[in-house]
Amino acid sequence: MPELPEVETVRLGLSKLLLGKKVTHIEHDWPKSFPGSDADARAHLIGAIIQAVNRRAKVLMIELSSEYSLVIHLKMTGQLVFRGEQSFGSGHPNKSLIGELPDKSTRVTFTFADGSKLFFNDQRKFGWVRLLPTVEVPAIDFFQKVGPEPLADDFTAKDFIARLRKRKSAIKAVLLDQTVVAGIGNIYADESLWAAKIHPLSKVPDISESKLKLLYHELRAVLRLSIAKGGSTDKNYVDAEGKRGSYLTFAKVFRREGQPCPRCGTTIIKLRVAGRGTHICPRCQRV
DNA sequence: CACTTGACCTGTCCGC
């Protein structure tokens, strides 16, 4: 579920809430959600102080004073929600999507010295939290293979196009491939392809240079706008305070099948591309 | 190697 803008929103929230907190306790109920030994956790996590919260692609890295890091992937339904000492009870003061914590999808709970807590919730159990020496984090498989950050200052249209041109398959499948460019998922693939008027089934070699250049700009614009809106919440995603993101209000095609295209009025349709639900305007986007 | 498909899980929604 969470793509680059959602993970970045969580990162921003956590860096405001967690810096300087000392971990005093951890609980986990599902082994795959927190693999590794409890002895390691005791040695390198308990007593450690949170020093930074970083992001690469859709992965969060919470850096600890022990020279270990918590590396976290939310996958489809993961949430990282912070609760201060007084606010474990339901709902208020924020209009939270989720109420009392922990709940039945809580997989890992971190407790800090001041009594506050960080909950890792994950309905579908695809996500994970791993404790690794900070120096070893860049060596994990995923980081070895993942492509560049699309919003990096030095990531140019030329870089983007060169990476896409190495592939021959449908443009949407290529955008979803994290080794080409990092952080794009189903929502922003559909939104950016609509904005650039490219059909998701178009093969990369069949797409003009100028359209790919336009796609580069539209993709970055869509990602930036979503970060500004706190990401997209369809079902599960919430930020570090448990609040929903509002980007889907601004989405042009995603989850809008049956509604008129904001550009030409044609009815938006849904199809399947690369095994994912895909939303297009059949008039603006042609193969 | 590039590319596609199924697996990992739980929950919800839709049609009968």
Place this chain on the structure above:
DNA sequence: TGCGGACAGGTCAAGT
């Protein structure tokens, strides 16, 4: 109201 099947925003492993 109950039940089966399709589907849900992401990656992996294993297949061609």
